[in-house]
Amino acid sequence: MTAAGSGGRTGTPDRTPSPRVDVCVVGAGPAGALVASRLVDRGHEVVVLEAGPRFDRADRRERMERSIRPAHGARSVWNVGGERDAFTASGERFYPLNVARVKGVGGSTLHWQGMVMRLHESDFERQARDGVGADWPIDYADLRPYYSEAERALGVAGDADNPFAPPREEPFPMPAFSPSYSDSLFAEACEEAGIAMHSVPNARNSQPRDDRSECVGYGTCQPVCPSGAKYSADATIEAAESKGVRVLDSVPVQRLEPTDDGERVGAAVYTTPDGEEHRQEARQFVLAAGGVETPRLLLLSKAAEHPDGLANSSGAVGRYFMEHLFAGTGGRADRATRQNHVGFNTSESHQFYDNDFEKVDPIKLEFLNYAGPSPVEMALTADEWGDDLLDSLREAYGTHLAMGGLVGQLPRARNRVALDPTTTDDHGNPVPDIQWSLDDRTRRTLAKANDLQAQVFDHLDAGVEWVVGPENTGPAYHHMGTTRMGEDPDESVVNPRLRTHDVANLTVASSSVFVTSGAMNPTLTIAALALKAADHVDADL
Amino acid sequence: MKLTRRDAVAALVGAGVIGGAGAAALARDGFQADSNAANGEGEGTEAIVEALVGTARAVYPSEVENVGGFVETYAATKLARRPDFRAGAADALSDLDAEARITFDARFAALDPVESETVLRRTGAETAEPDSEGTTAEQVRYYFVNEVLYALYGSPTGGELVGIENPQGHPGGTDSYRRRPDR
Ligand SMILES: Cc1cc2nc3c(=O)[nH]c(=O)nc-3n(C[C@H](O)[C@H](O)[C@H](O)COP(=O)(O)OP(=O)(O)OC[C@H]3O[C@@H](n4cnc5c(N)ncnc54)[C@H](O)[C@@H]3O)c2cc1C
Ligand code: SF4
Numbered sequence: 264m265t266a267a268g269s270g271g272r273t274g275t276p277d278r279t280p281s282p283r284v285d286v287c288v289v290g291a292g293p294a295g296a297l298v299a300s301r302l303v304d305r306g307h308e309v310v311v312l313e314a315g316p317r318f319d320r321a322d323r324r325e326r327m328e329r330s331i332r333p334a335h336g337a338r339s340v341w342n343v344g345g346e347r348d349a350f351t352a353s354g355e356r357f358y359p360l361n362v363a364r365v366k367g368v369g370g371s372t373l374h375w376q377g378m379v380m381r382l383h384e385s386d387f388e389r390q391a392r393d394g395v396g397a398d399w400p401i402d403y404a405d406l407r408p409y410y411s412e413a414e415r416a417l418g419v420a421g422d423a424d425n426p427f428a429p430p431r432e433e434p435f436p437m438p439a440f441s442p443s444y445s446d447s448l449f450a451e452a453c454e455e456a457g458i459a460m461h462s463v464p465n466a467r468n469s470q471p472r473d474d475r476s477e478c479v480g481y482g483t484c485q486p487v488c489p490s491g492a493k494y495s496a497d498a499t500i501e502a503a504e505s506k507g508v509r510v511l512d513s514v515p516v517q518r519l520e521p522t523d524d525g526e527r528v529g530a531a532v533y534t535t536p537d538g539e540e541h542r543q544e545a546r547q548f549v550l551a552a553g554g555v556e557t558p559r560l561l562l563l564s565k566a567a568e569h570p571d572g573l574a575n576s577s578g579a580v581g582r583y584f585m586e587h588l589f590a591g592t593g594g595r596a597d598r599a600t601r602q603n604h605v606g607f608n609t610s611e612s613h614q615f616y617d618n619d620f621e622k623v624d625p626i627k628l629e630f631l632n633y634a635g636p637s638p639v640e641m642a643l644t645a646d647e648w649g650d651d652l653l654d655s656l657r658e659a660y661g662t663h664l665a666m667g668g669l670v671g672q673l674p675r676a677r678n679r680v681a682l683d684p685t686t687t688d689d690h691g692n693p694v695p696d697i698q699w700s701l702d703d704r705t706r707r708t709l710a711k712a713n714d715l716q717a718q719v720f721d722h723l724d725a726g727v728e729w730v731v732g733p734e735n736t737g738p739a740y741h742h743m744g745t746t747r748m749g750e751d752p753d754e755s756v757v758n759p760r761l762r763t764h765d766v767a768n769l770t771v772a773s774s775s776v777f778v779t780s781g782a783m784n785p786t787l788t789i790a791a792l793a794l795k796a797a798d799h800v801d802a803d804l
Numbered sequence: 805m806k807l808t809r810r811d812a813v814a815a816l817v818g819a820g821v822i823g824g825a826g827a828a829a830l831a832r833d834g835f836q837a838d839s840n841a842a843n844g845e846g847e848g849t850e851a852i853v854e855a856l857v858g859t860a861r862a863v864y865p866s867e868v869e870n871v872g873g874f875v876e877t878y879a880a881t882k883l884a885r886r887p888d889f890r891a892g893a894a895d896a897l898s899d900l901d902a903e904a905r906i907t908f909d910a911r912f913a914a915l916d917p918v919e920s921e922t923v924l925r926r927t928g929a930e931t932a933e934p935d936s937e938g939t940t941a942e943q944v945r946y947y948f949v950n951e952v953l954y955a956l957y958g959s960p961t962g963g964e965l966v967g968i969e970n971p972q973g974h975p976g977g978t979d980s981y982r983r984r985p986d987r
Contacts, residue, residue: 334933442982482971482972606972639954642954648953649863652953656966
């Protein structure tokens with residue numbers, strides 16, 4: 264199983280730069296893929312530079328086997344880690360960066376779960392409404408048409424049954440997945456607890472669409488969907504390539520080189536696997552390298568006119584790093600709960616998203632379809648076999664139930680991605696240093712999420728066996744806020760057109776532009792912003 | 805519970821050895837076609853298949869029937885299509901055979917299930933972490949014990965033993981997660 268280079272099956276691909284193009288996009292995750300796809304549709308010449316490899320689709324089942332069988336570390340599924348991905352986490356809390364991303368054509372969506380919600384109107388105006396955080400310079404209405412387009416681009420299966428969702432004008436592109444059997448157990452308990460359940464929008468085919476299969480129930484969505492039913496951005500990249508976008512893989516961009524006056528980017532400097540350095544020139548540059556590598560690349564691109572890093576006159580590059588935190592409660596019922604048949608969820612509750620902002624932030628509640636152990640995984644790590652093993656598996660599997668939940672963090676300048684000059688990556692560049700901490704408000708919100716989960720479990724015939732809350736929470740792998748958007752060039756990095764205040768031809772498409780985090784998984788908003796960014800770049804070309 | 809050819813094909817799909825089209829062809833042509841291909845290719849294939857069957861008889865639960873047919877179908881195709889795996893398994897088998905000779909003066913595949921289990925235990929495979937390039941214990945765990953456990957518990961019949969007819973790794977569709985339990 265290999266990670267083939269572009270055109271890899273027929274020898275070494277050409278990784279030399281194109282003559283000056285209209286647009287150079289850095290990063291081939293969903294953000295970069297959608298920008299490239301839209302700009303080629305508008306008739307522009309586009310080159311995408313991607314640090315990681317191209318993963319052959321034919322290898323997906325083998326990657327799935329790797330994900331289930333314990334001999335291969337979880338990160339080996341998508342080749343994450345090593346010197347290329349070295350990092351430091353010097354903050355109050357350790358940040359597990361390499362569990363939280365994938366480098367390659369498709370980006371982190373190769374590994375992601377694929378739940379996709381819109382932010383709520385309140386997320387854009389937390390300061391005005393609640394006196395905390397900051398306000399976005401755009402609002403929900405500005406993004407609303409882009410959200411619809413993003414849902415079509417990713418292929419979202421959903422239903423309009425969610426009474427708490429922000430207004431939408433169109434149905435989802437595909438029908439939602441029906442609720443699971445365990446959802447029906449939760450439904451009874453939630454009714455008694457006064458909690459409303461509804462469907463989950465999934466970037467996952469509930470029917471064949473866009474030449475991709477419908478979900479066939481492999482149950483390994485994270486980290487790999489062998490059928491291709493789960494959206495991953497390599498699909499968008501392939502479609503864009505067929506329309507003429509040029510995508511170079513395994514070419515990490517080392518720095519963006521400004522012109523002498525510092526007003527524009529002249530070239531993206533990248534290296535190829537043979538160690539050669541090249542310069543790709545373009546009229547416009549779009550940085551779409553994810554919420555950690557995007558600020559890192561700006562910080563690495565210091566120049567005479569940009570002594571603190573490119574586009575960093577505000578000092579905000581890398582700052583206001585935000586994550587979503589996981590809150591969960593799990594236990595066992597006195598009956599079968601039928602978990603781990605599929606790897607995604609079919610019910611959530613957004614009832615506590617817009618509530619009580621005085622003390623706590625938004626909460627998203629999830630009802631899991633994969634609580635407790637997967638028998639096959641358990642068998643492969645057991646210290647017994649034969650009838651003893653079967654007895655243990657029967658005892659361990661079958662009656663688990665669990666709820667999850669996400670809460671956000673407010674933006675704080677001290678949480679940041681900086682450079683660690685004492686450690687370098689495989690190209691000699693200082694690695695990212697994630698300085699991350701939690702505050703009391705987030706802890707309070709996690710505690711409230713746990714309270715709500717406890718209320719549901721009180722009404723289930725199920726004992727609670729574990730709780731993940733304020734003391735033992737962990738991140739959801741959503742990197743936000745590190746090149747925040749704003750009107751004021753002294754306070755923010757990009758303007759409402761997603762263009763950097765300081766550099767005229769540099770646009771950022773990423774969750775790094777988020778001003779607040781909300782508590783919804785970020786990628787639909789990333790996709791909507793990427794499409795908006797592409798429109799602005801198009802207008803300027 | 806009886807393992808079927810369908811289970812073996814399902815396990816092969818789950819292990820990424822064959823895709824949808826390959827699965828259809830194998831289900832149609834049956835075990836014969838592919839095991840012939842396997843026998844022709846690569847020395848020692850038959851011995852590895854026999855050793856995998858011997859391992860399965862030792863580590864599968866007693867209520868499973870048709871272990872031989874199931875593992876042969878699975879292993880013949882896997883070895884034919886994964887030369888790297890075959891080479892690694894051949895190496896591990898020489899260690900396993902050496903242990904069998906010390907203890908029972910016979911090669912591993914010639915042992916009965918109780919003897920096989922004794923030998924597997926003596927290598928340390930029961931508690932070893934699987935590692936294709938590790939110690940004897942780790943390699944035996946990887947190439948033999950976990951290989952047959954993955955085939956069983958990733959297949960519908962193996963899953964059903966535990967109460968999950970659509971185990972992880974098996975494309976069992978999108979009905980099963982919604983179904984009520986029957987007990
Ligand atoms: C386990 C997991 C589960 C997740 N589940 C969900 C979910 O359910 N819902 C949701 O909304 N989100 C989820 N996410 C988050 C989601 O994957 C990301 O939000 C999304 O992929 C971000 O898109 P992006 O294009 O901005 O960045 P990425 O997808 O990270 O892509 C960035 C790309 O840029 C490349 N790059 C970086 N630096 C350079 C450089 N210097 N030169 C060239 N290329 C570079 C990288 O190699 C990478 O391929 C999950 C993430 C993880 C890890
Ligand atoms: S359950 Fe997940 S991994 Fe399996 S086919 Fe559906 S989306 Fe893909």
